Amino acid sequence: MKAVIFDKKQEHKLGFADVDIPTPKDNEVLVKTSTTSVNAADYRSVKLGIKPKSNIYGGAIAGTIESI
Numbered sequence: 001m002k003a004v005i006f007d008k009k010q011e012h013k014l015g016f017a018d019v020d021i022p023t024p025k026d027n028e029v030l031v032k033t034s035t036t037s038v039n040a041a042d043y044r045s046v047k048l049g050i051k052p053k054s055n056i057y058g059g060a061i062a063g064t065i066e067s068i
Helices: 040-048
Strands: 002-006 014-018 030-037 060-067
Touching: none
Parallel strands: none
Antiparallel strands: 002 014, 030 060
16 A cells, blocks of 8 residues: 655655555454545654654544444
């Protein structure tokens, strides 16, 4: 799947990459995303050097549940 990731090697630090589709754990769902955004909170996180555990930005999504 395509994802926006934080990459220290790139000049702009945010970039697209192909990543493996995650497997949901207990009490999680896998959502097939139709729309997402990288917003001001993501931008501020990059500026402060904070990155998500998954290394993927864009938490505001719309889509359908694929698996539970």
